[in-house]
Amino acid sequence: MTTVSVDAEAAPVVVVAESVARRLTRLAAKTPVYVFLVVIGLLWLVPTFGLFVQSLIAPSKINSAGWWEVFSTPSLITFDNYRSIFADDAIPSALLTTVWIALGGTILPIIVAALAGYAFAWLEFPGRDWLFLLVVALLVVPLQMALIPIFSLYSDIGLFDTVFGLILFHTAFALPFAIFLLRNFFIGIPRDLLEAARIDGASELTIFVRVILPLGLPAIASLAIFQFLWVWNDLLVALTFGRNTQPITVAIFSQMREFSANLEVIAPAAFISLAIPLVVFLMFQRYFVQGLLAGSVK
Amino acid sequence: MTTATDTAEPPPSGAPPTVTGWGRSTLTAAAFLAPAAILLGVWIVYPMIWTISRSFFDRSGDGFIWFENYQTLFRDDRLFTALKNNALWVAVVPMLVTTIGLVFGVLTERVRFGVAFKIAVFMPMAISLFAAGVIWRLMYEKSPERGTVNAAIAVVRDAVDPPGVLSAARPSTEALRGTPKGGLVLADGVEAGSVARLGLTGISTADIPAGAEEAVVPEPLQGGITGVVWRDFTPGGGTAGEIDEGELGLSGVTVELRDQAGAKVAEVETEANGTFVLDDVGSGLYQPAIGPATFAEPYAGVSWLGASLITPAVMMAYMWVWAGFAMVLIAAGLAAIPRDLLEAARTDGGTEWQVFRRVTVPLLAPVLSVVFITMIINVLKVFDIVIAIAPGSVQDDANVIALAMWRTSFGGVNDFGLGSAIAVFLFLLVIPVLVLNIRRFRREL
Numbered sequence: 165m166t167t168v169s170v171d172a173e174a175a176p177v178v179v180v181a182e183s184v185a186r187r188l189t190r191l192a193a194k195t196p197v198y199v200f201l202v203v204i205g206l207l208w209l210v211p212t213f214g215l216f217v218q219s220l221i222a223p224s225k226i227n228s229a230g231w232w233e234v235f236s237t238p239s240l241i242t243f244d245n246y247r248s249i250f251a252d253d254a255i256p257s258a259l260l261t262t263v264w265i266a267l268g269g270t271i272l273p274i275i276v277a278a279l280a281g282y283a284f285a286w287l288e289f290p291g292r293d294w295l296f297l298l299v300v301a302l303l304v305v306p307l308q309m310a311l312i313p314i315f316s317l318y319s320d321i322g323l324f325d326t327v328f329g330l331i332l333f334h335t336a337f338a339l340p341f342a343i344f345l346l347r348n349f350f351i352g353i354p355r356d357l358l359e360a361a362r363i364d365g366a367s368e369l370t371i372f373v374r375v376i377l378p379l380g381l382p383a384i385a386s387l388a389i390f391q392f393l394w395v396w397n398d399l400l401v402a403l404t405f406g407r408n409t410q411p412i413t414v415a416i417f418s419q420m421r422e423f424s425a426n427l428e429v430i431a432p433a434a435f436i437s438l439a440i441p442l443v444v445f446l447m448f449q450r451y452f453v454q455g456l457l458a459g460s461v462k
Numbered sequence: 463m464t465t466a467t468d469t470a471e472p473p474p475s476g477a478p479p480t481v482t483g484w485g486r487s488t489l490t491a492a493a494f495l496a497p498a499a500i501l502l503g504v505w506i507v508y509p510m511i512w513t514i515s516r517s518f519f520d521r522s523g524d525g526f527i528w529f530e531n532y533q534t535l536f537r538d539d540r541l542f543t544a545l546k547n548n549a550l551w552v553a554v555v556p557m558l559v560t561t562i563g564l565v566f567g568v569l570t571e572r573v574r575f576g577v578a579f580k581i582a583v584f585m586p587m588a589i590s591l592f593a594a595g596v597i598w599r600l601m602y603e604k605s606p607e608r609g610t611v612n613a614a615i616a617v618v619r620d621a622v623d624p625p626g627v628l629s630a631a632r633p634s635t636e637a638l639r640g641t642p643k644g645g646l647v648l649a650d651g652v653e654a655g656s657v658a659r660l661g662l663t664g665i666s667t668a669d670i671p672a673g674a675e676e677a678v679v680p681e682p683l684q685g686g687i688t689g690v691v692w693r694d695f696t697p698g699g700g701t702a703g704e705i706d707e708g709e710l711g712l713s714g715v716t717v718e719l720r721d722q723a724g725a726k727v728a729e730v731e732t733e734a735n736g737t738f739v740l741d742d743v744g745s746g747l748y749q750p751a752i753g754p755a756t757f758a759e760p761y762a763g764v765s766w767l768g769a770s771l772i773t774p775a776v777m778m779a780y781m782w783v784w785a786g787f788a789m790v791l792i793a794a795g796l797a798a799i800p801r802d803l804l805e806a807a808r809t810d811g812g813t814e815w816q817v818f819r820r821v822t823v824p825l826l827a828p829v830l831s832v833v834f835i836t837m838i839i840n841v842l843k844v845f846d847i848v849i850a851i852a853p854g855s856v857q858d859d860a861n862v863i864a865l866a867m868w869r870t871s872f873g874g875v876n877d878f879g880l881g882s883a884i885a886v887f888l889f890l891l892v893i894p895v896l897v898l899n900i901r902r903f904r905r906e907l
Contacts, residue, residue: 197569204566205582211782212585214610215597230608276497283494288487299498302506304896306843308867308885310509312516312878315871317509336505339498368490397590399846400864404872413592413846421854423599434596438589445588449581452588453790 212438219245219431226428245432255433258415262396262437264327265411269334269395270388273342276335277387278380281346282372286358296347302340310337311404318405325407333405334395342387349383350376386451393441393452412437517882531883541870541884544861547773551844551862556837559781560830563788567796568818570789580793584786591783595850598779602766602851612763625760628669628712634661634694635703642757645718651747654685658750661694661703662712670710675735677711686741689750691715691732711736716753722746729753767852769859776851776860780844788833795829796822838895842888863888 217231220241234240249255283289284296314333315324323329353376361371377384399413406414416433419426445452520527535541566583570576586594603609606616633639633646638660640647652658657680670693677692691712692705700706717738719728727748732738740750766775799822807817823830845864852860857869863884871881 194573197573201569201573201575201579205579208582208586208782210610211597211601212589215600218600228607230610230613232610232613276501279494280498283491287491287494289491290488292491295495299502302502304889304893305506305510306864306885306888306892308843308864309513309889310505311868311885312871312881313509313512314505316878332501333505336501339502340506343498368494372494393588397592399590399592399849400868404868413590416596417592417850420596420599420850423853424603427600430596431600434593438593441588441590442585445585446581 215431216435217241218427219435221245223248223428226431227424245428249429249432254415255412255429255436258410258412258433259436261327261409262411262413265330265334265398265402266392266396268327268331269338270392272331273335273338273391274384274388277339277342277346278377278384279372280339280343281350282376284343284347285350285353286376287368296343299340300344303344307333307337307401311400315404324405325409327409329405330402330409330411333401334398338391338394342391345387346380346383349380353379385448389444389448389451393444396441513882513885516878517886519879521877521879523878527879531880532887534880535883535887540858540861541866543858544863544866547860548842548844548862550773551777551841552838555777555780555784555841556834559784559788559837560792560834562781562785563792563833564823564826564830566785566789567792568822570793571796580786580789584790586783587786591780591846592850594779594783595776595847598775598782598847599767599851601779602775604763604765604767606761606763609763609766611766612761615764616761619761624755624758626754626756626758628662628665628715628756630664630666630669631662631757632664634663637703638662638752640751643754645751645754645757647720647749647751649749651722651749652687653747654687654743654745655682656687657682658687658689659703659705660689660691660717660750660752661705662691662752663693663695663702665693665695665712671713673734674710674713676707677705677709677736679705680737680739683739683741685743686739687719687743687748687750688737688739689717690736691717691738691752692736715756718751718753719743720749720751722749724749767856769856772852772856772860776848779851780841780847783847784837784840788837791833792826792829795826799825835895835898839892842891842895863891 214231217234218226220243221229221231221234222240222242223244225240226245229237229240280299284292284299310333318324318326318329323332357375357379358371361375366374397413398411399417402409402411402414403417410418412433416430416437419430419433423430516523517531518526518528520530535545566579570579573579600608601610602612604612606612631642637649638646639649646660646662648658648660659679674693677690679690680688682688690705693710693712694700694702694705696706696709700709711732711734713732713734713736715732715736717730717732717740718726719740721727728740728743730738730740765771803825804817804821807821812820843864844862845868848860848862848865849857849868857865861869867881867884867888869875870877870884
């Protein structure tokens, strides 16, 4: 499971010396496949590219011109839309809110899940396996089951419309999977390392910080990237528990009622909101795919 | 769950364990587990119980109404649409996504630029389903001027059936009669040597053909009919039927000459100044007419965001996102198939298709079912992309369970009883599929 990535190469095929003619025949046979893949690949990029180019079209023209028209009329392109959304406060503050929620919603569940994962993997206590089973069973609960009661709870205790409230909700729903993943990873850490530390008189907390966390880093990194994107991309939770505390998705959503009229805000804001996860994805592609492969139960 | 007991039995640490097992290590474990326990208890377990019990109460929360909310789920038209739509999602999307993933996975397997292709197809997975929704909302705009999908269709349609230069024009005087469909005909016939004036109005400035010149009245021609088609409109003045100063000729208009029986005998296109010449006309009366091709409406575009197509439209956008997921998982499965197995099948004389059907697909079956089942769960919970693509007015038609749950609870109706019932219903649908997936997933590991 851990060796797979987007660019997983097929196992090398042993190549016996081939005549040029045969190689040409093979190439000719593959040409339709090449053409098909190039066309489909480009087609897959068109929607995102289209949004990007549309977001560059001058505000006066953005409602009447299609993005492809910039190729015949390059003067349509300006950065005015981006300049004006950054001149206004709404989108930048929504971006900042998103950053806080995404960071908090990534760091907190990882700390909590790592502590629990360590306990499930290496500490002795009665009912351990049953408890672990119970935690994993919570994976099946869709977050819709908690929206209404937590909405009421947050309204009562003043967590409604706060960044902290959103972080706590994301944390709780990240835990079943995070604990499952980290416990399974931690259990693979050689026992000798832990015992050596125990004999040296290290406390469990020291072992956790000095041994488990550094050795568990690959799993933690994978989890962190996956969770960061998950929280960054969330709409449902923030829409339910926030009103003025708006991450970027909700800020864009509130403009969607007048889609055409607000396109000069929606298009650039949507592109910024997707550019950040895209960069994270391209930088940490391998980790992301690992998280995804492991996370296909979520 | 068996691995938990088999693999890890760390020796008791420090002091020997007490008879009951409730020693120091248990306390340590409790400390390690406490944050997770509180979060899971308060944010998942307690709400779960609360939602289940709330689903048996009415909107106010005071009246216990047994299963009435669940009955409403099937009786209310809007909610029932959501169930039907979600059933359609489950029936269509997982199957198609898995198939597309399989095709892409197999095709990219031994192609040199396979990596680039995979990144392109996988990329939508990184962005939010909401942002994907915004992207496709733009793609699906009805006007071919702006909506990419309709623009692409328009290119094909206009090549087959080109639009007229003046789709919105009307005659400026009573002299021209008829309908745009049959062509506008000059009511009084003309003979050879006369000049026909065909005035049109109702043409917006943007629709005037490029390079139009000021209209002129052409000289009469011996043995032929000449004439002019012009925009018979001067802002704030001008006489209808007369060519006033500054009025523009209309180029590219198809002028037909019809005989007394109404049959077309000649056809010509107008010049930049709107004039046309039909020479070698026989004797007798003829009727010049502006042909119907001139008035052909430009392609209006498919109404993807309308009530009838919204669900397939959202599905397509959703598959654009998830195809990459299926492809990557299946490609990983393909890479794990032993090469010599496939080579052996080929050596035994199997064709590529036979090898694919009889060897590759059966070996991939576990991966394919993981993808398929995962997609069923995802599709049952689909929300963001629907709310992003479907405009408010068609959200009832695009409705799905998760969207119905949210709209019932927070979208104005604010019926927590019914909302809870929808949430529980979704929960019940997800459980069997997820249990299946977890069991399979653990076997894979």
